[in-house]
Amino acid sequence: MSRIEKKFKEVLRRRGKAFIPYVMAGDPSLERTREMVAILEECGADIIELGVPFSDPLADGPTIQGAAQRALGEGVTLGKVLDLIGSLRQSTQIPIVLMTYYNLIFRYGEEKFVRDASLAGADGMIVPDLPPDEAGSLLSLSKDPGFDIIFLVAPTSTYERIKKVTRASRGFIYYVSITGITGSKLSVDPSIGSHIAKIKQMSGKPVAVGFGISTPHEASEIARIADGVIVGSAIVKRVSDSNENLKDYLIALRKAIR
Amino acid sequence: MTARKGAPAIKKLPDKRGYFGAYGGRFAPETLIPALDELEKAYYEFKKDKAFQQELSYLTKNYVGRPTPLYFAKRLTESIGGAKIYLKREDLAHTGAHKINNALGQALLAKKMGKKRLIAETGAGQHGVATATGAALCGLECEIYMGSDDIARQSLNVFRMKLLGAEVAEVSIGSRTLKDAINEAMRDWTTNVATTHYVLGTVFGPHPFPLIVRDFQSVIGKEARKQILEAEGKLPDYLIACIGGGSNAMGLFHFFIGDKGVSMIGVEAGGRGIVPGEHAARFAGGSIGILQGTKSFLLQDDDGNILSTHSVSAGLDYAAVGPEHAFLRDSGRVEYTYATDEEALSAFERLSRTEGIIPALESSHALAEAFKVASRLSKDKVVIVNLSGRGDKDVQHVAKIKGIEL
Numbered sequence: 001m002s003r004i005e006k007k008f009k010e011v012l013r014r015r016g017k018a019f020i021p022y023v024m025a026g027d028p029s030l031e032r033t034r035e036m037v038a039i040l041e042e043c044g045a046d047i048i049e050l051g052v053p054f055s056d057p058l059a060d061g062p063t064i065q066g067a068a069q070r071a072l073g074e075g076v077t078l079g080k081v082l083d084l085i086g087s088l089r090q091s092t093q094i095p096i097v098l099m100t101y102y103n104l105i106f107r108y109g110e111e112k113f114v115r116d117a118s119l120a121g122a123d124g125m126i127v128p129d130l131p132p133d134e135a136g137s138l139l140s141l142s143k144d145p146g147f148d149i150i151f152l153v154a155p156t157s158t159y160e161r162i163k164k165v166t167r168a169s170r171g172f173i174y175y176v177s178i179t180g181i182t183g184s185k186l187s188v189d190p191s192i193g194s195h196i197a198k199i200k201q202m203s204g205k206p207v208a209v210g211f212g213i214s215t216p217h218e219a220s221e222i223a224r225i226a227d228g229v230i231v232g233s234a235i236v237k238r239v240s241d242s243n244e245n246l247k248d249y250l251i252a253l254r255k256a257i258r
Numbered sequence: 259m260t261a262r263k264g265a266p267a268i269k270k271l272p273d274k275r276g277y278f279g280a281y282g283g284r285f286a287p288e289t290l291i292p293a294l295d296e297l298e299k300a301y302y303e304f305k306k307d308k309a310f311q312q313e314l315s316y317l318t319k320n321y322v323g324r325p326t327p328l329y330f331a332k333r334l335t336e337s338i339g340g341a342k343i344y345l346k347r348e349d350l351a352h353t354g355a356h357k358i359n360n361a362l363g364q365a366l367l368a369k370k371m372g373k374k375r376l377i378a379e380t381g382a383g384q385h386g387v388a389t390a391t392g393a394a395l396c397g398l399e400c401e402i403y404m405g406s407d408d409i410a411r412q413s414l415n416v417f418r419m420k421l422l423g424a425e426v427a428e429v430s431i432g433s434r435t436l437k438d439a440i441n442e443a444m445r446d447w448t449t450n451v452a453t454t455h456y457v458l459g460t461v462f463g464p465h466p467f468p469l470i471v472r473d474f475q476s477v478i479g480k481e482a483r484k485q486i487l488e489a490e491g492k493l494p495d496y497l498i499a500c501i502g503g504g505s506n507a508m509g510l511f512h513f514f515i516g517d518k519g520v521s522m523i524g525v526e527a528g529g530r531g532i533v534p535g536e537h538a539a540r541f542a543g544g545s546i547g548i549l550q551g552t553k554s555f556l557l558q559d560d561d562g563n564i565l566s567t568h569s570v571s572a573g574l575d576y577a578a579v580g581p582e583h584a585f586l587r588d589s590g591r592v593e594y595t596y597a598t599d600e601e602a603l604s605a606f607e608r609l610s611r612t613e614g615i616i617p618a619l620e621s622s623h624a625l626a627e628a629f630k631v632a633s634r635l636s637k638d639k640v641v642i643v644n645l646s647g648r649g650d651k652d653v654q655h656v657a658k659i660k661g662i663e664l
Contacts, residue, residue, distance in 0.1 A: 055432070055563040056549060058441045059287045059448070065431060077561045102285055103548045107562030129285045129548070133275070154289035156451060161291060179289055180449040 002148050003095045003123045004171035007046055008206040008227065018172075018228030019044055019257045020208055021235050021250070022099065024051035024067035026076030028240065030084055039243060041094050043250035049126065049230065052081045052100035059128035061183030063233040078104045078113070082120040089121035097150065097171075098122050102130040105138070114141045124148030124171050132168035139168065148172075153199060153207075155179050155189060166203035172228060173199060175209045183233030186212035193225040200227070216256035223257040271582070276465020279588060281581035286464040286551045290444075293451045298466040300371045305473075314366055321395070322352045322362065324477065328485035328642070333612045341495065341635035343628060345615070345645040346482045346510065355618065355647030356478060356506045357388035361457055363474035365392030368455035375399040375450065378457040379443040381408055381436035381502065382573035382620060383415025384647055385459030390424035392457070400424035403442045405435040408572045411655045433566055436502070436576045440550050460503025461580035464551030468580055475509025482642055483513050490640055496631055497522045499644035500623040501594070502538070502573045504580035506646035515591065524583060525627045527569030528596035534559075538567040539596035540579040541587055547578075554581040570599035570659070571619035571652070597626035605629060606649060606656065618647035619656070 001009075011018045023036045033050075040048055053071035057064060078100065085096055098117065105113050105127065117125070124147055132139070132151050142149055148171030153162055156179055166173055175196055178184055189195075196207050209222050210230030222229050231253060238246050271278045284294060304310040318324045327347045335343045348356035361378070368376055376393045377400070380386030386402040393400035402419050406428050409416050419426050432438035440463075447456040458467040461475075479497075486494050497514060499507035501524040514520045529537035537543060540555040547556040549564060557565040557577045569575040586592040597605070605625035610616045617625060621644065628643045635641070649656075657664050 053563075056437065056441055058444045058550065061445070062431075069431075072563060079561075101548075103556075103558070103564075104562040106548055107558065107560075128287050129551070131284065131286065131288055131291055133291075134283055134285055152288045154287070154291075156289050156292045158292050158295075161288070165288065176289060179451060181445045184449065 002146050002171055004047060004097070004148050007095050008172060011046055012206065012227060017223040017226065017257050018046040018208060019254050020047045020049055020228050020230040021045050022049040022051060022230060022232035023239065024053060024064060024071050024236055025081040025084060026053060026071030026074045027067040027236065028070050029074055030076065030080065032239065033084065034088065036239065037088055037092065039247060040250065041092055043247055044254035045094065046228070047095040047097060049097050049099050049232070050081065050085070052078050052098055052104060054101040054104055057101060059181055061181045061233060063183040063236050067236045078108050082116050082122065085122050086120040095123040096121070098125040100125070100127060102127050110138050111141055114138070114147060118144060118147045122147070124150055126150045126152070126174055128152060132164055135168065150174050152176050162199060162202065166199060166205065169205065172206040172208050173203060174230070175199065175207050175226065177209050177211045177213065177222065180211065182211055184212045186214070186218050188221070196225050216252040219253050220256035229257045271585070272465060272469055276469070278582045278585035281552070281554050281584040282465060282468060283553050284464040284551065285548050285553065287448055289448050290451060290464070294464055294466065296371070300367060301466055301470050304367055304370060310366065310370060314363060317362060318477065322358050323350065325481040325485070326350050328482055328489065330489065331613050334609065335632070337612050338629055338632045340637065341632040341639035341641045342637070343632050344486065344494070344640065344642045346478060346642055348478060348506065348644060348646045349615070349617065349621070349648035353384070353388050353391050354650065355384040355388065356475060356509060357385040357459060358391065359477055359509065360459065360471045360474040360505060361385065361388035361392045362395070364455065364457045364470065365389070365396045365398065368457070369396045369398060371455065373398070373453060373455040375401070375454040376457050377401050377403065377443050377446050377454055378459055379403045379436060379439035380459065381439070381575060382571065382618070383408065383412040383419070383651060384573060386424070386426070387415050387418050387422065389457045389459070390419045390422035393424060394422050401427055401446070403427050403429050403439040403446070405433065405439050406430040407434040408436065412572055412651055414654065415651050435572065437564065444550065460505040461508045461582055462503040462550065462552060462578065468552065468582055471505050472508045472512060472582065475505050476512040478506065478509035478644065479511060479513035482510060486640065486642060493517050493520050494640040494642045495521060495635065496641040498525065498624045498628045498631065498641060500525045500574060500620050500646060501579060501583060502576050502620065504583045506644050508580065508582060510644045511592065522592040523627055523631065524592055524594045525623045526594060526596040527571060527574035527623060528598040529568040530599060535566045536568050537596070538569045538575050538577065540577070541594040542596055549578045552581050554584045555579050570602060571623065573618070573620040574623060595627060597623040601626040603656065603659065615645070616649035616653070617645055618649050619652045621646045
C-alpha cells in the first residue's frame with residue numbers, strides 16, 4: 001500500500017477529510033518551499049502537492065503561471081525538485097505528490113523519472129496534460145505500489161471516460177470542481193455531490209476535489225461531499241505573506257475541512 | 259510522365275489515436291477530451307454528409323474564390339535562370355491567405371455542432387482574420403487571442419478582426435507571441451467548452467486537429483496537381499512551402515505524397531541564425547517533446563521548458579511544428595530546411611519587383627528557398643511555391659525594419 005493510500009485510509013477511518021495544499025516548488029525560492037512544507041504540515045496538511053514549474057502550463061490560471069515563471073527564473077528544474085524532496089525526507093514523512101506537465105517528465109526520461117522520484121521519496125504524480133490514454137508506458141513503469149499516478153476527472157467527463165480514468169488512477173482520484181483552469185472562481189454545479197458519490201461507488205477509491213477552492217467556507221462545502229480538498233492558487237497567492245498570516249489562513253482551512 | 263495516384267498508406271494517417279508514426283496523439287486536459295471526441299465524431303459525420311459538403315464547396319468557390327490560380331512567374335523564372343517557377347496563389351483567396359480554407363471549414367462544422375462562439379489563436383493575424391470572417395459568415399461570436407508582440411507588428415490585421423466583429427484578446431505573458439496565444443485559447447476552450455469551438459489554425463494540437471486542418475487545407479494541393487498537369491502535362495519536380503505550424507505546406511503536399519518523382523521542401527524560419535532563442539527552425543535546432551496537446555519537434559532546453567523563438571514573420575515564430583511534418587521528415591519523404599530573416603526579406607522585395615506581387619513574409623521564406631533550388635535546376639524542371647499569403651499586412655513592419663517612416 002502506498003503512503004497516499006495509507007494516509008487516506010487513516011483519515012477516512014477517523015471520519016475525517018484530507019487537506020491537500022499545493023505549493024509551487026521554488027516560488028519564490030527552494031528555501032521558502034522547504035519552509036512552506038514544514039508550515040503546511042504543522043497546520044494539518046495530510047498530503048502535499050508540489051508543483052514543478054513548466055514554461056507553458058496550459059491547465060493553470062494566472063496565479064500558478066506567475067509562480068512557475070518565478071520558479072523558472074530561480075533556475076528550478078525537475079531534478080532540483082527531486083533533490084529537495086530527498087532532503088525533506090530527513091525531516092518529514094508526509095506524502096508528497098508532484099504536479100507538473102508531461103514534457104518535463106518525457107524529457108527527463110520516464111524510466112529515470114519514476115526511479116529517481118521514488119528514490120527521492122516522492123509518492124506520486126499528477127500530470128494534467130497526460131490523460132490515461134497517453135500514459136501507457138508510465139503506467140507500466142510505475143507498477144511499484146509506492147508511486148501513484150493520479151488522474152483527473154472533469155465535470156465534462158462522460159461515463160466512458162470516468163470508467164477509464166478511475167480504473168487507471170491510483171492513490172486517489174482528482175475531481176476537477178469546475179469546467180476551467182486552476183484559480184478560477186468556484187461555481188459548483190449542484191450535481192457535483194451525486195457525481196462524486198457515483199465516482200466513489202464506481203471506483204472504490206478516494207476522491208479529492210480541486211480547482212478554484214479558496215475560502216474556508218468553500219473548503220467546508222466541498223469537504224461535505226469529497227474525501228479530500230485541494231487548495232492551490234489561494235495558497236500560492238499567500239506564499240510571500242508573513243508566516244503568522246499564512247498559518248491563520250491554513251488553520252482556518254484545516255478546520256473547515258472535516 | 260503519367261500522373262500517379264496518392265499513396266494510400268500515407269493517406270491513412272493519422273491512426274485511430276491520432277498518431278503519425280511516433281508523433282501526434284492527444285495530450286490534453288481531461289476537461290477537453292470529451293470535446294475532442296465530439297469534434298472527431300462530428301468531423302467524420304460531416305465529411306460524409308452531402309449537404310455539408312455541398313455548402314462547403316459552394317462557399318469555397320463563390321466566397322473564398324477557389325480554385326486559386328497556379329501562376330507561371332515568367333519574369334521571376336527568367337531572372338533566376340533555372341527551373342520554371344509556378345506560384346500557387348493562395349494570396350488571392352478571400353482574406354488574403356490560405357488560412358480561410360481551414361477557418362471556414364471549421365466555422366461551418368462548429369455551427370452544425372450547435373456551438374455559439376468561435377475562438378482562435380493568431381500569430382501574423384491571418385488566421386485570426388480568417389476565423390473572424392468565418393464567424394461573421396456563420397453568425398457566431400468570435401474572440402481571437404494574439405500575443406502583444408504580434409499585435410504590435412500586425413496592427414492592420416488587428417483592426418481587420420475588430421471590423422469583422424471579433425474581440426481581440428491581448429496575451430502579454432510568456433513569449434507574447436503565437437505560443438502563448440495558443441495556451442490562452444486552450445484555457446478559454448477548457449473554460450467555455452460547452453458553447454465554444456476552438457478553431458485551431460494549423461496542423462498542430464491534440465487529435466483530431468492536425469487531421470482536420472490538413473484535410474481542409476488539402477484543397478491547395480488537389481488544385482495545384484490538376485493545374486500543373488494542365489499547364490505542363492507533367493507533375494512538378496519540386497514543391498516548396500514555408501512552415502510555422504505547417505498547414506499551408508501540408509495543404510500543398512498532401513495530394514502529392516504518393517507521387518514519388520515530386521520532391522518536397524518545407525522551409526522553417528531561420529531568424530537571425532540557428533542559435534537558441536534567435537530562430538524558429540525546429541528541425542534544425544529542436545528535439546522531440548510534447549507541447550499543447552501533441553508530440554512533435556520542439557525548441558526546448560535540456561529540462562523540457564520551451565525556448566523563446568524569433569522570426570521576422572509572426573506566422574512562423576513558433577516553437578513547435580505539426581506532428582505530420584515530424585513524421586514526413588523521419589520517413590525522408592519531405593526535406594526540411596530554413597531561410598533566415600535576411601533571405602526572406604530579400605525574397606519579399608525580389609518578388610514584388612519582378613512580378614508585381616507582394617508576398618507575405620511567411621511565404622517569402624519559401625520563395626527564398628525556391629530561388630536557390632530553381633537556380634540549380636535546368637530549364638525544363640518545374641518548381642511550385644505555395645504563395646500562402648499576401649504581404650499587405652507586412653508592409654508597415656518591413657518599412658520599420660528598413661528604417662522608413664510611413
